[in-house]
Amino acid sequence: MNKDTLLNVYNNIQAYIHKTPVLTSRLINEIVGAELYFKCENFQKMGAFKMRGATNAIMQLNEAEKQKGVVTHSSGNFAQALSLAAKSLGVTANIVMPKNAPQVKKNAVLGYNGVITECDSTVIAREREAAKISKHTGATFVHPSNDINVILGNSTATIELLEDYNNLDIIVSPVGGGGLIAGTALAAHYFKSDCEVVGAEPIEADDAYRSLISGKIETNETVNTIADGLRTQLGDINFPIIQQHVKQIVRVEETEIIDAMRLIYERLKLVVETSSATTLAAIIKEKHQFSNKKIGVILSGGNVDLSALPF
């Protein structure tokens, strides 16, 4: 892998994704004493960065594989992303979703022509169902975060960010399943090697923080965090990348996430998911460390239940 690997991915998927804007807020900069550049993946197609990874994963398939389709298990953004990317590329996307997934999420997948198979809501049931579909149809399984092509697709958000702002000292990314921060770290490494990558993670689901300390993939016993996109854990493909290229993970409290989310709504006038707000929460929490730096901030997505905003 080298810089050209990432550039090729970016060139390939460019026609299928939005180049998202980067926004700033004078007031937020004053609060943190640094220059923040918010990469608005909430404006990405289907509302989250996941569109990038899903698109690349499908584009890497050969024609025979594309004929047979793809399959994943997800009830969140990746289900929509894979469905829309598959639709754009003329491929069938099979989505395994728990029976009790909200109808609004099922409708979103159906709206993008995704083919839903329902299953019990345990991880084992979901994986078994996806494996069954893969076996029967020959569809390629695409993991939402632990897949190198997904990670490379995700890296393109940071390629764009560094294209617009090539003087960043730090980029802060949320950490959930690890697919976004691994992509962020690869892009920073190959496109601006002196730009540090810092993760932001809820204390209530701090498996990545603990994994970096212990040197092996840790799990969460409970995931009582409002940042529902970050309840997942690292995988064997993204963890080594994170170990090598991520300097630090900052853990944040639930109230810190909510306060930062409110600031993003009030000052940036952006609708973002709770997961996205962990980044600004981390910067505010450790503001002495970030003081006077130029900081890229990945706002990962904007698919949020407006009826359940925490303020």
Place this chain on the structure above:
Amino acid sequence: MNKDTLLNVYNNIQAYIHKTPVLTSRLINEIVGAELYFKCENFQKMGAFKMRGATNAIMQLNEAEKQKGVVTHSSGNFAQALSLAAKSLGVTANIVMPKNAPQVKKNAVLGYNGVITECDSTVIAREREAAKISKHTGATFVHPSNDINVILGNSTATIELLEDYNNLDIIVSPVGGGGLIAGTALAAHYFKSDCEVVGAEPIEADDAYRSLISGKIETNETVNTIADGLRTQLGDINFPIIQQHVKQIVRVEETEIIDAMRLIYERLKLVVETSSATTLAAIIKEKHQFSNKKIGVILSGGNVDLSALPF
């Protein structure tokens, strides 16, 4: 007045305002069957288009007048806009606010160095207090919407919009005090004379709709609308401009405003004020009329109480 009048205003204020982005949504376009181009004045400095008019009003003063400052009465966006514009230009802004205005609004004005004078919450008390300040200090009174320099400043949002999209058939603007739609109409007239301007107004405060029919400025007996920025009425300076250049005003129900607002949050991922949502509500309501058109939509601002969202 001619095109150069507006261009000069734009050139003058450009350094003090943001050129705001224009966003689109494939799904919203599908819903309405037209191409919508949302002009994001919620990203304007202090969060609303009012920054444009306030800045121009102050810049038109001579040095002696600037020394003596400006005064207005407002508890909303114009109070903040005049305070920030005055601060940027080294001028004192006196803001008359009702005693019972929320502390958060007072703080916003104070944050921009505005000098607050409190008064009773009646219109008469506010006008009297502003006149008194003007008499004592020599400060120039600037009306939030019924002032030609404010109107010309507001026109620059549409100048920018037509600069980016010179093929628009229609521009839809909210109607409150009339300062925004009058500016919109002037810019459309001088920069693309075949582009129609349509107003969007709550049925619950439909003074402008009735004024266009009767040919004189009508008032509202009640203003039971969630669109708090649109509870004001037209004035003698903006009304003739609206009569001459605004083709139509579409009136919308409260539920239509709320539904459109939700769509803007969910699909555009933007935080906007209720007033801004009247535009999309009007387009959805009259979608047969707007079908297949290229429509500019002025999202007037984003200063909303997040604790009181209607969903």
